[in-house]
Amino acid sequence: xxxxxxxxxxxxxxxxxxxxxxxxxxxxxxxxxxxxxxxxxxxxxxxxxxxxxxxxxxxxxxxxxxxxxxxxxxxxxxxxxxxxxxxxxxxxxxxxxxxxxxxxxxxxxxxxxxxxxxxxxxxxxxxxxxxxxxxxxxxxxxxxxxxxxxxxxxxxxxxxxxxxxxxxxxxxxxxxxxxxxxxxxxxxxxxxxxxxxxxxxxxxxxxxxxxxxxxxxxxxxxxxxxxxxxxxxxxxxxxxxxxxxxxxxxxxxxxxxxxxxxxxxxxxxxxxxxxxxxxxxxxxxxxxxxxxxxxxxxxxxxxxxxxxxxxxxxxxxxxxxxxxxxxxxxxxxxxxxxxxxxxxxxxxxxxxxxxxxxxxxxxxxxxxxxxxxxxxxxxxxxxxxxxxxx
Amino acid sequence: xxxxxxxxxxxxxxxxxxxxxxxxxxxxxxxxxxxxxxxxxxxxxxxxxxxxxxxxxxxxxxxxxxxxxxxxxxxxxxxxxxxxxxxxxxxxxxxxxxxxxxxxxxxxxxxxxxxxxxxxxxxxxxxxxxxxxxxxxxxxxxxxxxxxxxxxxxxxxxxxxxxxxxxxxxxxxxxxxxxxxxxxxxxxxxxxxxxxxxxxxxxxxxxxxxxxxxxxxxxxxxxxxxxxxxxxxxxxxxxxxxxxxxxxxxxxxxxxxxxxxxxxxxxxxxxxxxxxxxxxxxxxxxxxxxxxxxxxxxxxxxxxxxxxxxxxxxxxxxxxxxxxxxxxxxxxxxxxxxxxxxxxxxxxxxxxxxxxxxxxxxxxxxxxxxxxxxxxxxxxxxxxxxxxxxxxxxxxxxxxxxxxxxxxxxxxxxxxxxxxxxxxxxxxxxxxxxxxxxxxxxxxxxxxxxxxxxxxxxxxxxxxxxxxxxxx
Numbered sequence: 119x120x121x122x123x124x125x126x127x128x129x130x131x132x133x134x135x136x137x138x139x140x141x142x143x144x145x146x147x148x149x150x151x152x153x154x155x156x157x158x159x160x161x162x163x164x165x166x167x168x169x170x171x172x173x174x175x176x177x178x179x180x181x182x183x184x185x186x187x188x189x190x191x192x193x194x195x196x197x198x199x200x201x202x203x204x205x206x207x208x209x210x211x212x213x214x215x216x217x218x219x220x221x222x223x224x225x226x227x228x229x230x231x232x233x234x235x236x237x238x239x240x241x242x243x244x245x246x247x248x249x250x251x252x253x254x255x256x257x258x259x260x261x262x263x264x265x266x267x268x269x270x271x272x273x274x275x276x277x278x279x280x281x282x283x284x285x286x287x288x289x290x291x292x293x294x295x296x297x298x299x300x301x302x303x304x305x306x307x308x309x310x311x312x313x314x315x316x317x318x319x320x321x322x323x324x325x326x327x328x329x330x331x332x333x334x335x336x337x338x339x340x341x342x343x344x345x346x347x348x349x350x351x352x353x354x355x356x357x358x359x360x361x362x363x364x365x366x367x368x369x370x371x372x373x374x375x376x377x378x379x380x381x382x383x384x385x386x387x388x389x390x391x392x393x394x395x396x397x398x399x400x401x402x403x404x405x406x407x408x409x410x411x412x413x414x415x416x417x418x419x420x421x422x423x424x425x426x427x428x429x430x431x432x433x434x435x436x437x438x439x440x441x442x443x444x445x446x447x448x449x450x451x452x453x454x455x456x457x458x459x460x461x462x463x464x465x466x467x468x469x470x471x472x473x474x475x476x477x478x479x480x481x482x483x484x485x486x487x488x489x490x491x492x493x494x495x496x497x498x499x500x501x502x503x504x505x506x507x508x
Numbered sequence: 509x510x511x512x513x514x515x516x517x518x519x520x521x522x523x524x525x526x527x528x529x530x531x532x533x534x535x536x537x538x539x540x541x542x543x544x545x546x547x548x549x550x551x552x553x554x555x556x557x558x559x560x561x562x563x564x565x566x567x568x569x570x571x572x573x574x575x576x577x578x579x580x581x582x583x584x585x586x587x588x589x590x591x592x593x594x595x596x597x598x599x600x601x602x603x604x605x606x607x608x609x610x611x612x613x614x615x616x617x618x619x620x621x622x623x624x625x626x627x628x629x630x631x632x633x634x635x636x637x638x639x640x641x642x643x644x645x646x647x648x649x650x651x652x653x654x655x656x657x658x659x660x661x662x663x664x665x666x667x668x669x670x671x672x673x674x675x676x677x678x679x680x681x682x683x684x685x686x687x688x689x690x691x692x693x694x695x696x697x698x699x700x701x702x703x704x705x706x707x708x709x710x711x712x713x714x715x716x717x718x719x720x721x722x723x724x725x726x727x728x729x730x731x732x733x734x735x736x737x738x739x740x741x742x743x744x745x746x747x748x749x750x751x752x753x754x755x756x757x758x759x760x761x762x763x764x765x766x767x768x769x770x771x772x773x774x775x776x777x778x779x780x781x782x783x784x785x786x787x788x789x790x791x792x793x794x795x796x797x798x799x800x801x802x803x804x805x806x807x808x809x810x811x812x813x814x815x816x817x818x819x820x821x822x823x824x825x826x827x828x829x830x831x832x833x834x835x836x837x838x839x840x841x842x843x844x845x846x847x848x849x850x851x852x853x854x855x856x857x858x859x860x861x862x863x864x865x866x867x868x869x870x871x872x873x874x875x876x877x878x879x880x881x882x883x884x885x886x887x888x889x890x891x892x893x894x895x896x897x898x899x900x901x902x903x904x905x906x907x908x909x910x911x912x913x914x915x916x917x918x919x920x921x922x923x924x925x926x927x928x929x930x931x932x933x934x935x936x937x938x939x940x941x942x943x944x945x946x947x948x949x950x951x952x953x954x955x956x957x958x959x960x961x962x963x964x965x966x967x968x969x970x971x972x973x974x975x976x977x978x979x980x
Contacts, residue, residue, distance in 0.1 A: 239903075240907060240910070243905070243906060243907050243910070244838065244906070244907050246906075247838060247906045248838045250838075251937075252838045252839075252840060253840055253844065253848060254869075254936070254937055255937045256838055256906055256908075257840065257908065257957055257958065257967075258921040258922075258937045258938055258939040259900055259905055259906065259908075259909040259912070259913075259919060259921050259939050260898070260900065260906070260921045260937070261904060261905070261906050263900075263904050264898050264900050264904060264921050267898030267899075268896035268897065268898050268921070268922070268923055269896065270898075271896050271897055271898055271946060272895065272896040272946070275946050316901075317899070317901040318901055318903065318904050319898045319899065319900050319901060319904045320898050320899035320901070321898075322898075366937065367896075367923060367937070368923045368935040368936055368937045369875070369935070373895065373896050373923065
């Protein structure tokens with residue numbers, strides 16, 4: 119089996135862009151990815167494309183992959199759309215890696231996009247909950263804020279911690295996002311700010327929730343064969359793992375962990391032949407503050423119940439022993455659903471190739487990305503290593 | 509006469525109250541004489557859900573085998589939809605046999621007495637329900653009096669209270685209270701003397717045919733808090749006997765349930781011989797003499813809870829909101845919804861024949877062993893313990909619940925570990941009526957979940973069990 123590499127990665131800023139369309143955003147991200155290779159890669163080299171998008175707004179529900187790849191001149195290239203809710207982008211990357219590792223392709227475009235801010239708030243509401251369990255969970259009156267709030271209520275109760283543990287996630291991620299020119303909410307906030315946010319779904323308040331964003335991200339996944347004849351930066355894919363679970367929270371074995379993440383991480387670590395101690399940074403799925411705390415535990419960064427103290431001790435700060443979400447995470451960088459997972463890989467590519475500017479993690483060699491769909495119905499984890507050429 | 513008699517009575521009224529003083533303060537007047545406060549339904553309550561509450565109490569109090577019921581008669585002037593029989597859904601939520609004869613009586617506040625008459629003529633045990641929540645235009649006396657409540661009677665051969673005498677009279681009196689075709693609210697011409705005369709004359713005429721001596725309580729139709737007393741003379745009874753079981757002062761006008769709710773209160777109060785006088789505009793009236801020989805099981809929930817301001821009441825009825833927002837996205841079709849009715853109405857879960865684990869809904873793989881099995885279906889008792897809960901604040905509701913939230917504010921959504929056969933539990937999400945915390949013991953209640961495409965979708969929610977709280 120050939121090893122897969124990331125040879126280029128680019129994204130649009132995440133934010134609200136009333137002058138853009140989903141196609142123009144994808145084009146920006148694609149051009150940024152090509153540019154990141156120093157123009158060493160050309161459209162003619164692309165064998166395959168995998169595009170993650172949920173389709174918020176219903177603008178192009180069918181053939182929403184080819185609808186963007188043809189726009190950038192990749193018409194003719196085999197193209198599939200991946201839909202795994204908020205993990206669509208991460209699973210698009212995984213699918214691209216599979217295509218390369220199987221020997222079917224030497225260069226694959228893995229992209230993701232979403233437009234979420236061009237609708238009225240009423241219409242947006244319809245789309246925000248579409249990846250929850252529709253028949254039972256949604257019809258108790260919940261969207262994702264509500265479901266993650268239920269997890270938070272169970273977590274705070276089980277470990278006897280208060281909402282400051284949630285607010286510290288916002289403080290850290292905003293501090294990082296303020297250093298990221300592509301962040302949607304690139305401002306800092308204090309613990310007092312975060313504690314004082316308007317209630318959304320008890321115990322979650324505004325600062326415990328990520329924004330909805332417009333954006334696109336593209337990464338270029340290449341084979342060993344391609345990389346052997348390539349003199350640009352290449353980041354090796356050390357391991358990939360994925361998992362799934364019941365779509366509805368009530369059907370799961372636990373509310374204070376995301377088992378799909380645990381499974382995905384276990385597989386990824388096994389394949390990468392590393393342990394969490396070998397990581398230099400991680401981009402994790404912090405759609406709500408509780409999700410980042412659960413991620414620390416699901417990904418093995420700490421024991422069950424120890425996430426709040428790991429965070430409070432500064433271990434996951436930019437200058438800590440394991441910086442988490444140096445990009446600002448979904449909380450600050452933004453969350454354009456289909457682009458989020460791909461965007462995490464863009465950040466890791468930048469970090470591992472020394473291009474992360476003010477938020478650069480010193481001597482970053484190994485990094486993990488963690489992308490969750492819905493409230494944990496799907497999860498995918500990737501582990502990358504700088505250089506790592508065979 | 510029939511051999512059926514009243515074996516059990518259940519009643520329910522929404523707990524929230526709108527005081528007359530709040531209306532007077534807001535409008536400068538209050539047109540419903542003698543009404544102190546009115547019961548106000550929650551945003552997810554209507555004649556069907558109140559009927560279920562009352563009936564569940566009566567059936568449980570009677571401890572009757574529900575499969576023996578031969579007839580269900582339901583009376584209301586405020587059916588949730590103008591056309592479409594609501595009795596099949598009550599049969600479903602109450603777990604009655606599909607073969608039970610049903611009748612929906614509507615269009616008159618007299619319908620309650622008609623339903624009781626119908627039930628008494630049933631070939632075997634019967635369930636009679638009267639449930640109503642009359643509403644008028646905000647500046648109308650009908651609205652100021654408009655309350656809410658439901659009452660249910662289980663009739664059985666061994667019942668303890670018999671209808672020993674009955675007399676019905678019609679008396680053509682147009683224009684006292686009517687709802688024009690297509691209108692949402694009843695109105696009247698407000699000809700005071702004419703309206704009073706129609707009431708007293710028609711009710712009085714029925715008294716001519718029944719023996720009213722020795723009655724110790726009188727349950728009279730009460731469109732407001734004074735009208736029933738005006739009939740005392742024609743009925744040959746004292747006003748004390750009317751007051752003994754009057755509900756109008758605290759609940760308001762309960763329409764088709766009015767006289768029968770008073771009967772329920774009289775029975776609970778120990779009355780031995782009750783004169784019931786029902787009336788509907790048009791006009792028609794029935795008097796019945798109910799004599800208690802044996803015990804009647806009674807379970808009434810007519811207690812008052814929160815007092816509402818006039819603004820809260822207006823907000824709740826939807827005057828200040830604009831309904832469900834337009835959009836698209838997640839959608840549960842009516843055929844798909846219907847498939848889930850055994851779960852939504854009766855909490856039917858699947859027990860695995862191999863490992864005994866309980867799965868809800870009883871489809872797909874077993875939650876315990878993970879095998880695709882053929883489940884044995886059991887209705888769960890509907891009690892459980894809260895495992896996780898959140899309060900959905902403004903802006904956090906999916907569109908189906910935006911109108912509900914606009915009308916009654918934040919609500920809770922919980923995951924409940926429901927009690928199941930064999931000491932098993934099964935976790936199910938549910939919306940909360942009132943407030944709960946993790947560890948609270950809860951029970952199911954039938955409410956409107958949401959309405960879409962003008963079809964009201966009913967199902968279970970949960971509320972805290974009275975006097976039962978445990979922490980796990």
